[in-house]
Amino acid sequence: MKNGRLSEFAGRDGTRTVLASIVSILIGLVVGAIVVLIVGLTSDNITLTGVWEGIRLIFAGIFSTGRNAAGGLSFGFNPTNVGNMLFRATPVIMTGLSVAMAFKTGLFNIGAPGQYLMGTMASLMLALGIPSDVVPAGLVWIIAFLGGILAGAVWGSIPGLLKALLNINEVIACIMTNWIAANVVTWAFDVSNFKNLAENTKASYVYRTTYNGVQTPKFGLDELFPGSQVNGGILIAIVMAILIYILMNKTTLGYELRACGSNRHAARYAGIRDKRNIVLSMAIAGGLSGAGAALYYLSGNTEFFWNTYQSLPDTGFNGIPVALLAANNPIGVVFTGIFMSMLDIAGLQLTSLTAYNEYITDVIIAVIVYLSAFSLVIKTLISGRRKKKAVEVQTAAAVEDGSSGPAGPEAADSGPPDVPDPDIPEDAQSRKGGAEA
Amino acid sequence: MTFLIQQTLLYAVPLMIVALAGVFAERSGIINLALEGIMIFGAFAGVLFVNIVQQTDVFMAASESGNWLALQGLELLAMLAAAVMGAIFSLLLSFASINLKADQTIGGTALNLMAPALVLFLVRLIANQNTLRMAEGDSASWFMIRKTNFGYDRTADLGFFGNTFVDRVYLATYICIILFIVLSIILYRTRFGLRLRSCGENPQASDSLGINVYKMRYAGTTISGALAGMGGFVYSLTTANCTANGDVAGFGFLALAVMIFGNWKPLNIAGAALLFGLFKCISASYPSIDINGDGVYLLNEIGLSAHFYRLLPYLITILVLAFTSKSSRAPKAEGVPYDKAKR
Numbered sequence: 145m146k147n148g149r150l151s152e153f154a155g156r157d158g159t160r161t162v163l164a165s166i167v168s169i170l171i172g173l174v175v176g177a178i179v180v181l182i183v184g185l186t187s188d189n190i191t192l193t194g195v196w197e198g199i200r201l202i203f204a205g206i207f208s209t210g211r212n213a214a215g216g217l218s219f220g221f222n223p224t225n226v227g228n229m230l231f232r233a234t235p236v237i238m239t240g241l242s243v244a245m246a247f248k249t250g251l252f253n254i255g256a257p258g259q260y261l262m263g264t265m266a267s268l269m270l271a272l273g274i275p276s277d278v279v280p281a282g283l284v285w286i287i288a289f290l291g292g293i294l295a296g297a298v299w300g301s302i303p304g305l306l307k308a309l310l311n312i313n314e315v316i317a318c319i320m321t322n323w324i325a326a327n328v329v330t331w332a333f334d335v336s337n338f339k340n341l342a343e344n345t346k347a348s349y350v351y352r353t354t355y356n357g358v359q360t361p362k363f364g365l366d367e368l369f370p371g372s373q374v375n376g377g378i379l380i381a382i383v384m385a386i387l388i389y390i391l392m393n394k395t396t397l398g399y400e401l402r403a404c405g406s407n408r409h410a411a412r413y414a415g416i417r418d419k420r421n422i423v424l425s426m427a428i429a430g431g432l433s434g435a436g437a438a439l440y441y442l443s444g445n446t447e448f449f450w451n452t453y454q455s456l457p458d459t460g461f462n463g464i465p466v467a468l469l470a471a472n473n474p475i476g477v478v479f480t481g482i483f484m485s486m487l488d489i490a491g492l493q494l495t496s497l498t499a500y501n502e503y504i505t506d507v508i509i510a511v512i513v514y515l516s517a518f519s520l521v522i523k524t525l526i527s528g529r530r531k532k533k534a535v536e537v538q539t540a541a542a543v544e545d546g547s548s549g550p551a552g553p554e555a556a557d558s559g560p561p562d563v564p565d566p567d568i569p570e571d572a573q574s575r576k577g578g579a580e581a
Numbered sequence: 582m583t584f585l586i587q588q589t590l591l592y593a594v595p596l597m598i599v600a601l602a603g604v605f606a607e608r609s610g611i612i613n614l615a616l617e618g619i620m621i622f623g624a625f626a627g628v629l630f631v632n633i634v635q636q637t638d639v640f641m642a643a644s645e646s647g648n649w650l651a652l653q654g655l656e657l658l659a660m661l662a663a664a665v666m667g668a669i670f671s672l673l674l675s676f677a678s679i680n681l682k683a684d685q686t687i688g689g690t691a692l693n694l695m696a697p698a699l700v701l702f703l704v705r706l707i708a709n710q711n712t713l714r715m716a717e718g719d720s721a722s723w724f725m726i727r728k729t730n731f732g733y734d735r736t737a738d739l740g741f742f743g744n745t746f747v748d749r750v751y752l753a754t755y756i757c758i759i760l761f762i763v764l765s766i767i768l769y770r771t772r773f774g775l776r777l778r779s780c781g782e783n784p785q786a787s788d789s790l791g792i793n794v795y796k797m798r799y800a801g802t803t804i805s806g807a808l809a810g811m812g813g814f815v816y817s818l819t820t821a822n823c824t825a826n827g828d829v830a831g832f833g834f835l836a837l838a839v840m841i842f843g844n845w846k847p848l849n850i851a852g853a854a855l856l857f858g859l860f861k862c863i864s865a866s867y868p869s870i871d872i873n874g875d876g877v878y879l880l881n882e883i884g885l886s887a888h889f890y891r892l893l894p895y896l897i898t899i900l901v902l903a904f905t906s907k908s909s910r911a912p913k914a915e916g917v918p919y920d921k922a923k924r
Contacts, residue, residue: 183706252686306899312906315614316841319834320895327895331888453891454830464690501705506698514673514691518683 161471164522168469169483172512176202176504183500190499198500202508205490211497225493227365227372229485231443234377235260237481238436239463241388242300242429244472248392249425250405255303255318256433257460258325259296263434264441264448264457265329267292268350271442272338276357284358285442292438293431299325300430301423308419314426322460326453333450340447349447359444373446377439382478384435389474401425433460465513484509583745585859588866590754593858595620595816598757599836600843600850601764602808607845608768609801610781610794612916614689615674616809617833618696619667621825623810624817625700625713626666627659628825632716634658635723644723649730653752656724656818660753660811667810668803670696675802679795682918697827704825712826720823726750753815760808765847777801781912784919794919809833838898844909856901860894 177199184195197217201208206225212218239256246253271288279287303317333339333350340346342355353359363376392398403411404421412418436459441448466484470476487509491502515522599616606613613619634640634655643651674692677683704713715723728748729735739747768774779787780797788794816829839857843850867890 179702187706254690306903310903310906312899312902313841316838316902317899319831319838320899323831323895324892324899327888327892331886331892334888453888455828456831461694465694468687468690499706501702503698503702503705507695507702510691510695510698513694514677514688517677517687517691518681521681521683 160523161473161519162476164519165469165471165476165480165516167522168512168515168519171515172508173202175511176508179504179507180500187499194498198494198498201490201494201497202504205493206486208490208493208497217497223369224371225489227369227374229482229489230365230369230378231373231375232485232488233482234381235436235440235459236462236466236484237378237381237385237478238439239433239460240466240470240477240481241385241463241474242432242436242467243463244467244470244474244477245388245392245432246425246429247467247472248405249401249421250408251304251307251314251422251426251429253300253318253426253429254315254461254464255300255321255426255430256463257456258318258322259299259430259433260437260457260460261322261325261329261452262299262430263292263296263437265332266295266434267438268353268441268448269332269336269338271353271358272351272356274356281357284356285360288353288358288442289435289438292434292442294434296434296437297427297431300433301427304423304426307426308422322456326456330451330453339450346447348449348451350450352444352447353442354444358442360439360442373443375443377443380439381436381481384432385474385478388432392474397424433463436463462509465509465516468513468516471519583741584866584869585862586745587749588862589855589858591751591819591858592861592865593854594754594757595812595819595832596836596839596857597761597851597854598815599809599812599833600840600854601761601847602805602812603837603840604845604847604850605764605768605777605801605808606805607840607912607915608778608781609798610784610912610914610917610919611675611678611798611802611805612685612689613671613674613802613805613809614686614837615671615692615696615833616805616836617829617831618689618693619670619806619809620813620816620829620833620836621696621700621827622670623663623667623813624821624829625704625825625827626810627663627814628713628715628817628823629707630659630662631655631823632713636716641717644718649726652723653726656752657756659818660756660814663814664807664811667813668807670810671802671806674806675799678918679798679802682920685916685918693833700825701827704827712824714822714824720818724751724753724818724823726752751815751819753818757812757815761847761851764804764808768847773800778912780919781914784914785923788919788921798919809836812836835894835898838902841909841911842898842902842905844905845912857894857898860897864890864893 180198180202181195184190184192184198200217200219204219206229207219207222208225209218209220209222239260242256242259243253267288270291271284274284274287276284299321302321303312303314306312306317307314338350340349340351342351360375360377362374363379365374365376365378366372368374390398392402400411400416401421401424403414403416404418404425408418408422411421440446440459462484466477466480469480469483487505488502491505494500494504495502599620602619603613603616635644640651640655642648643655670692673695674685674688677688677691678685701711705711707713717723726747726749728737728739728743731747733739738744768777776787776792777797777800779792780794780801784794787797813829813833816832817823817825821829835857839850839853843853864887867887
C-alpha cells in the first residue's frame, strides 16, 4: 500500500468489485472442498486418497486428463474439456446477459427459463420446419436464430407489460410465465412431427437440427479444440455481450433504461417514458435468453427433451448467479459465464473419476451467490488499511450477532449499560461504505 | 365430489401454510424469496428422518401390528424435524439480510440454489440415486388414516362428511389447518403479532417505541423458515409419496404468488390457496373427476388437451392478479434493510 498508484488502483470501485467477486469465488471453492472433506471423512466408502482427489478436481477439474497408468489423477491441458467448457458457457453467458440487463434496469428477470424455453421452441421448429433443400441451410440458421430471439422477446415482454400497465410484481409474473412456457412447449412438440422417431431410444427428444442440415458454423474452433462440441456460438455470445455493453453505457436509450432502474418516478419526471422502458428492457432481456437457447440447440449436436412440463431448464436459472457474480457488467458476464461452465466440467470430472457427484459444483455456485449478496461487506473488508480497524469492529459485531442466532440482539440489549451497543459501529461503518459506493 | 375435495386439500394445504410462512417474513420486513429452497430442504430433512427412524424396532413393530397411533406419532416427529431444519436453514437468510444488510432477493435466490444442490448431493451419496425414498413401504400404507383405524368395516358408508374428512386422509393436513388458524390469530390478535407487523411497516417508529427490530425480524424469518420447512415435508408426504429429490415442483414460488394474490392477509390466502389447489387438482386428475356423481366425466368428455389443464392454474393466477393487483398492498418496509441511522 506504500505505492501510491497501486493503492489508487486498489481503491477504484471497479477493482474492488472484481476483487470482491474473486474473494467470493475462492471462499465458495474452499467451502466446496470442506463439504467434500466432511462427506469423505464421515462416509465409509471414501478413502482419504479419494478426498484429496475430490479436492484437487474441484480446484483444477478443467485441467484433468483422466487417470494415468498408475491409477492416480493426471493433469495437463485438455483441449476437449476446454472446448466443451466454451460450448457450455455460450447459453449461460446469454441468460446471464439477460438477467444482468434486467437488473440494470431495476427488474429481477427470474423468467429467463421460460424465455429460454420459448426460444428453444421457436428456433428448433424453424430450423427443422423450413426444408433446407429449398432454402439454403445458412439462411435457415439465420431465420431460426432470429426466430428464437423474437420468441424470447415476446415471452419476456409479457411480464414487462403486466408490470407496466397493471402493476403486477414482475417476479410473480415471470414465475407464472415460466410454467406456462414449460407447458406450452411440451404441448407444441407433442402435437408436432419433430419428435425423433428415427432412433428408437430417442423418442422423448426432438430431432437434432443436423437432420435438416442446419448447424452453427465452427469458425475453425473445432481444430483448436479437437474432440469437443465447441462452435462459433461462443464468438456470437461475446459479440452480443459487447453490443449490450455499448447499448447500456454509450447510448441514450441505455441511459434512459438505467435511469428507470434507479428511480422510476424521477425518470418519469425527467420526461422518460417509464412504462415503455420497462416493457422494452424485459423484451431485450427475453430476446437475449431466447438467443442463448437458439445458439445451444442450433449447434447440431444437442438434443432437446421435449416433455419438459414438470421442470424448467437450469440454464435459465444459472443466468442469475452469472449476472450477480459479474456485478451485472455485460463484459464481466462473459468471464463469469465461462467460470460457471468450468465448474460444470469440474463437476463432470468429479462424477466420472471419484465417488462424489456433480451437484457439489451447484453447492459451490450457491455459496458464491450467497456471498455476492453482501459483496459490499467484502468490498469494505478489502479496501485499504485505513479503515481496517473499523471494519474489524464491524465484522466482530456481525459475527457475534450471527453466531448467537436470534437471541443475539436481545442479549446486546439486556446487557449491562456500560457495554457499548455493538450496533452503533456497524451502522456508522455501513453509512461510510454507502457514501463511498 | 369427495375425491375432488380431498385432492384439492392435498394441494391447497401445503400452499396455504407456506404462503403463511411468506406472510410472517414479509410482515416483519424481510422478503423471503427462499420459500422454495426451504421447502426442498425441509422435505429432505423430513424424509430422511422418516427413512432413518422407521427402521428402528419400535416403528417396525408398530407397522406390522397395525398400531396406527404410533405411526401418526412418527409423522408428527418428522414434521417437527422438517420444521426445525427449515428454521435453521432460514437463519442463513436472516443473517445475511438482517445483520449484513444484504440484498434480500439475492440472499433468497442463493438459498434457492443451495437447497436443491445440497439435497441432491447428499441424496446421491445416501441413496445412490437421485431420489430418497422411505426405507420401507410408502406414505399411504404407513401414514394414511383410514376408516378401518376407527373400527369401521371396510365397506361401511360414513356419509358424505365422514367419507371426505375421516377416511383416507393425512393427519398432517389437519395439523397444518390448525396451525394456520392459530398463527393467523397470533399475527392479528396478540401483542407479538402487532409488533411484528409494525416492523414491516415502519421499523423506525417501532424502534422508537422500544421494539427490537432485529429481534422481530429474526422471529419473523425463523417462524417463516419453520413453516416452510414443514410445508415442504407435508407436500412430499401427501403428494409425492414421501420422497425427496431436490424438487417441490415450484410450490414455493406458487406459495409466493398465493401470498401476493391473497394480499398478505391470512383469510384471503386461504381462499387463494383453495382456488389454486382446485385447479391443480383438476389438472392432475381431470379424467377421473365426477362432479355430481352421475357417472359422467364431464371434463374428460369436453375433449380439451391435458396440456391445457396443466397450464390452467398458472394462467388463472395471472388473470386473477391482473384484476386484483391494483388494490394489492405490500408491507411498506419489506425488502429494506433496517438502518437505525435513517429516519
